[in-house]
Amino acid sequence: MFKKLPKKISLRICLEVVLILFSLGMGIYFQWEIANLIFFLGFVISILHPIPSRFSAIGAIVLLVATAILLVAKQSDWAETSAIWAYYLMIFTAMLSFSELHKGSDGAIINEN
Secondary structure, rough: HHOOOOOOOOHHHHHHHHHHHHHEEEEEEHOOOHHHHHHHHHHHHHHHHOOOOOHHHHHHHHHHHHHHHHHHHHOOOHHHHHHHHHHHHHHHHHHHHHHHHOOOOOOOOOOOO
């Protein structure tokens, strides 16, 4: 049964698992709602394994449009929640954009090609 497991687990994988479990434990300790806990775990995972920033930007735009629609429909509680999530996604987008800029091949922020 355990023969398929890798013989040597890298230090990076161990640290990632510890960080994710720590984040999960922190969410449980502070009694976060399940949606906030999932969002925070997504944030931690996106730091460990970056995705293109355009995906979080699209999510932020969709949530901002949903906020406007919910305000017109007089659903102010849902509108406030979607606006907060849109703000979180904008923070994601900024963080991922900075990391994309930093990943340049020569380390320069602006490439002169």
